[in-house]
Amino acid sequence: MFHGGIHPAGRKELTASAEPDGVLKPGQVIIPLRQHIGKECEPLVAEGDIVRLGQKIGDGEGLCVPVHASVSGRVIAVEPxxxxxxxMVKAVVIENDGLDTPVEKKRKMEGRPDREEVLRRIREAGVVGMGGAAFSTGxxxxxxxxxxDTVIINGCECEPYITADDALLTMYPExxxxxxxxxxxxxxxxxxVIAVEDNKKMAIRTLQKTLKxxxxxxxxxxPTRYPQGSEKHLIYALTEKEVPSGKLPKDVGCGVFNAATCAAVYKAVAEEIPLVRRIVTVTGEGINRPQNMIVPIGTPVRELIEAAGGLKQSARRVICGGPMMGKAQDNLDVPVVKGTNAVLCLTDDVLERNEGTIxxxxxxxxxxxxxxxxxxxLYQGEEDGQADMxxxxxxxxCIxxxxxxxxxxxxxxxxxKIRDGKQRIREVNQ
Amino acid sequence: MRQLTTSSSPHIRSRWIASTIMRDVLISLIPVVISACVIHGIRAILLIMAGIVSCIITESFCTGKAGINGSEVITGLLLALSLPASVPWWIPVAGGVFSILVVKHLCGGLGKNVFNPVLAARAFLLLVWPVHLTIYPAMGMDGMTAATPLHAMQIPALPESSLTDMFLGTIGGCIGETSVLAILLGAAYLLKRRVIRLHIPLAYLGTVAVLTLTFSGEEPPVQWMMYHLLSGSLLLGAVYMATDYVTSPVTPKGRIAFGIGCGVLTVILRSYGLYPEGVTYAILCMNPFAWALDRVFAPRVFGHEKGGRSREKRG
Known part of the structure; x- marks a missing residue:
């Protein structure tokens, strides 16, 4: 078990029983051309084009991972x-025709795909790490x-409120x-090894059955503890190996993959379906009907909130991600991207209060x-402006x-303050 | 459209906030205050009130803000508790002004002071009005004064008071120091509520125990050790003064080193010092080392070798 960590109130019961029913049908989707670590994709479509569900609409070189149309319809804009x-990131905006007309399947390859072909399919399907890092899985x-020597599947989902991976493991363990x-x-x-925290009773029961x-x-x-889902800490909890500072998990012989990423890999390789949908937990005290939803990538956050019964009067903050590391949004037109596991609506009573200084x-x-x-x-060093401290x-x-x-x-x-401090160091080192 | 707020993550915070800590410290001191009142009567209440009011007024004067934030109440209370019952009412008042004005605010304000305000004020009072601070009335206010057990031990000889009297506090000493039972109750509450950690008190008391057991002279070692542990302000100091957040280290090993330092100095000062008690000066001497101890005993950062190099892959 790693040192430190906290036990915040889980609040996962808000969405524990709610199973997603069907796929959300947004009026339009906004698909950013950068949803991964690396260079932005070049758009492959232009305004006015008709696109089909699953059609590749952006791609590029190097670490770049392609993006796909998550609905069928007409491209109404390609703009930041x-x-x-x-x-702001350049995005392809598609007006949904509601038909989900699929892209024509290429002829099926005979036999087992070889290694090159598997890697190609993972990349072509636009699969990235869906736990937040969004690094190209291929x-x-x-x-x-x-x-x-060890492959670790991260099903910890240690952030409070979020149950997207829990729902995935319960419904689609295969x-x-x-x-x-x-x-x-x-x-x-x-x-x-697949690692799950002990607060996911349903997922654990399903897995125990399926794993036979x-x-x-x-x-x-x-045992549930935040931040168990942090790659380094999960590796330590399972193997007692510490990833050296500045190194990667592979340097201690471990590869960590998020549960949702694995499901995306399966669809990419076995069914050649690109990553165009994901499960998103729409939750928090500030929303009327907290639930998990299957959402086309690119759906504006506003539509998720409406589908979940809208914000309560007391809602004060909308966050993409969890309450510990998620990002607060001031604009509800931002889309769900491949790494968005939750839309969290918080009220005043749970939000952090005054900003202390002493x-x-x-x-x-x-x-x-x-x-x-x-x-x-670190706080003291940043306040005093001392880079050496x-x-x-x-x-x-700091993670x-x-x-x-x-x-x-x-x-x-x-x-x-620590983020500011890191920025200060980067500037000093330049 | 409704107003949505944004801010840097995390977006939730624990309910464990500064005012909760202050409240817990005050709650933990209830047994000590009760024992002080039982043993020393109305006079204890008068001194406690004088100390607290003095600190509150001085704090308001220094910050320019009316109102009570809790920390100065604790300072005033602890100051009064570390004075003999016979001191005139203006002694805790003067001590309160000194602790808040000089030790706290002239050294940068809350969170910046180097020395423990209570102990620094007590040292100041001991320097300026030594007579008032070294006469200890025994139980009740019949005008009789009693030597504290530590006076006898300075000779050195085992004191006359029984260990039971010392445990309950019915002996000569400062109003909040004498009842070991009351202080232990307070300590248990603080530990349970995680306001303080065990490192400093345990290292402090353990060091005093080991040293007095080893260097007991011609006295029976175990009894000699027990008298040392139970007498004077050692326990109050170890639980409430040496654990003061601002003036003690935060790293586990730093805290242990701090406690050991306090213990060694206490035994040296008790054995060779001018005054029979040494806790005040021992902790004050260690206070300036808090930061340095954190540096020296900094824990190894995750993924680094001891000393700071990044961990290399091991075969």
Missing amino acids: RPHPGGG VKADVEAGHI QVLKGIMILADLLEPLYI DYPQIHLQIL CIHCGRCAEVCPMHLQPLY LTRFFVMD ECGCCSYICPSEIPLVK
Whole structure:
């Protein structure tokens, strides 16, 4: 078990029983040409074009991962639009004709696809890490092959409120497990483990039943603690190996894949269906009917909120992602992207309150920091503008999980200050 | 359209906030205050009120804001509790002004002071009015004064008071220091509520225990150790003064080192110092090292080797 961490109120019961019914049908979708780490895609369509469901509409070189039309209809704009990650990103806006006319399938390949073909299908389907990192899954699997002895499937979903992976594992365990086997064929690990926190009773029961057919995959149930889903901490919890600072999981022989990513890999390879939909948890005290939804990528957040009965009068903040690391949105026209696992609507009673300024040196931030940092001294270094102090206390090792800000009794926005501190170091180093 | 707020993540916070901590400290001191009142009567209440009011008024004067934020109430209360019952009412008043004005605000304000305000004020009072601070009335206010057990131990000899009297607090000493039982109740509450951690008190008391057990001279070692542990302001200091957030380290090992330092200095000062008690000066001497101890005993960062290098892959 890793050091530190917190136990915030889970609030997952809000969406625990609600099963998604059908796919949401938005009036239009806004598909950003960058939903991954790497260069923005070049658009392959222009205003006025008719596109079909699953048609590739943007692609590029290198780490770039293609994007696809998530509905069928007419392209009404290719222009910069607000992105849930902040700023403006060029996006293809498609008016939905409601028909979901699929793109014509190429002739089916005979026999088992070889390694190159599997990697090609993963890339062509636009699969990226769906736990938040949004790194190209095809590139990752290719690079990690030969270095991995353990494949870890991350089904922890340690952020409060979110139940999207829980719902996926409960409803479509086969997709996830088959996806894992495809990745295992590429990576040839000695050990495959799927890690789930013990607060997901339904998912655990389903997995225990389904896993009888997959003797190679081990289920590991971990005691609930935030930030268990952090790659480094999950690896440590399972193997007691620490990923060295500045290194990758493959450097300790581990490859970590999100559960939703595995399901996307299965669809990409076995069914040649691109990543055009995902499960999104629409939840929080500020929404009328919290639920999990199957949503076409690119659906504006506003439509998800309307489909969930709209915001309550008391709602004050809409967040893409969880309450610990998600990003607050000021514009509800931002779309769901491949990495959006939740739309969270919070009210005043649960939101963080005043912004404190006086550190009383209680040390709780250091006690909960899973990276064993001392946020109070990082805060002090940033306040005093001392870059050398920030470096000495390892500011760049912060994973911004938010434990310190969560626990701080003086209500100091420590993570924000640490982010500012990182920026300061980057500027100094330039 | 409704107004949506944005802010940097995280968006939720624990309910454990500064005012909760202050409240918990005050709750934990209830047994000590009750024992002080039972043992020393109305006089204890008068001194406690004088200390608290003095601190509140000085704090308002320094910050320019009326109102009570809790920390100065704790300062005033602890200050009064570390004074003998016989001191005139203006002693806690003067101490309160000194602690808040000089030790806290002239050193940068809340969270910035280097020295524990209560102990620094007590040291100041001891320097300026030594007579008032070294006469200890025993139980009740019959005008009789009693030497504290530590006076006897300075000779050195085992004191006359029984260990039971010392446990309950019916002996000479400062109003909040004498009842070991009351302080232990408060400590248990603070530990349960996670306001303080065990590192500092345990390292402090453990060091005093080991040292007094080892260097007991011609006295029976275990009894000598027990008298040392139960007497004077050691326990109140270990639980309430040495654990002061602002003036103590935050890292686990730093805290242990801090506690050991306090213990060593306390035994040295009790054995060779001018005054029979050494807790005040021992903790004050350690206060400036809090930051340095955090640096020296900084925990190894996840993914780094000890000393700061990034962990390399091991075969």
